[in-house]
Amino acid sequence: MLSLADGIDDIYVYKNEKYQLDLSFDNVLRVIELTENNQLTNDFRVNLAVDVLFENVMPWNPYDEDNPFSNIEEKSIVLLDIFENYIVKDNDEGIQCDIDGNPMPSATNEDGEEPAYYSLTQDSDYIFASFLQDYNIDLIEVRGKLHWYKFRALFESLRDDTAIKSIMSIRQAELPSGKGTEKERDALIKLKNHYKLKD
Numbered sequence: 621m622l623s624l625a626d627g628i629d630d631i632y633v634y635k636n637e638k639y640q641l642d643l644s645f646d647n648v649l650r651v652i653e654l655t656e657n658n659q660l661t662n663d664f665r666v667n668l669a670v671d672v673l674f675e676n677v678m679p680w681n682p683y684d685e686d687n688p689f690s691n692i693e694e695k696s697i698v699l700l701d702i703f704e705n706y707i708v709k710d711n712d713e714g715i716q717c718d719i720d721g722n723p724m725p726s727a728t729n730e731d732g733e734e735p736a737y738y739s740l741t742q743d744s745d746y747i748f749a750s751f752l753q754d755y756n757i758d759l760i761e762v763r764g765k766l767h768w769y770k771f772r773a774l775f776e777s778l779r780d781d782t783a784i785k786s787i788m789s790i791r792q793a794e795l796p797s798g799k800g801t802e803k804e805r806d807a808l809i810k811l812k813n814h815y816k817l818k819d
Contacts, residue, residue, distance in 0.1 A: 622769040622770060622772075622773050628643075628767055628769055630642075630643050630706070632674075632698075632702065632706075634698060639674055639675075640674075640675040641673050641674060641675060641702065641706065642672070642673060642674070642675040643673075643706060643707075643767060643768040643769070644763065644764050644765065644766060644767060644768065645759075645762075645763075645766050645767065645768045645770075645771035646759075646763040646764065646766075647672060647673070647764075647768075648707055648768040648771075649740055649741070650672055651669045651672055651673060651707075652740060652741060653741055654668055654669050654672070655669065656741060663692050666692060666695050666696050666699055667692070667695060669699055670695045670698060670699055673699075673702055706768075707768065735791075736817055737788045737791045737792050738784060738787070738788050738791070738817075739817050742817055742818060743784055743787065743817075746783040746784040746787055747759070747775070747784050748760070749782075749783045749784075750778050750782035750783045750784040750785065751774065751775075751778075753782050753783065754778050754779050754782050755774060757774070787815045790808070790811045790812060790815055791812065791815060791816075791817075793808060793812075795808055795809065796808070
């Protein structure tokens with residue numbers, strides 16, 4: 621969480637030693653993309669994600685050719701801890717976030733799962749355009765500079781008329797029912813299908 625009084629603390633304490641994390645927004649997105657890549661083994665994803673998050677010095681050797689997945693259980697625990705306490709940490713309003721950092725709505729769909737209204741990876745074009753539209757921030761130019769907490773604060777505060785917020789609104793909209801709403805319903809169904817997130 622972003623604290624105006626205390627600043628940003630990216631220090632991770634592991635076995636009583638302090639380590640600097642690299643939580644620039646693009647680095648965190650890289651880790652999120654890794655977690656979504658099912659073509660890679662879980663062990664490889666964990667190793668790579670941990671390597672990406674620790675800025676310079678890691679609590680263990682970065683790679684050992686003889687035993688590339690050494691300490692994988694330990695690394696998995698550390699990675700989960702970083703996700704829970706640095707990346708998807710609840711905000712003050714108590715909104716739960718998923719592993720992608722997306723707010724989780726309280727409503728559930730027919731399957732009992734909570735629907736996602738945006739994806740930081742699939743909606744990257746719309747997010748880029750929205751930041752440029754609302755803040756005149758070119759996200760490509762601020763890679764390695766803009767912190768994840770700042771990115772999230774800006775993302776959550778985007779105006780409703782930005783591309784991503786408009787698309788999120790379409791995804792969240794309930795289909796109209798009743799007499800005389802057929803055209804509106806059909807139009808909304810087409811929009812929902814067009815902007816539907818991939819599973």
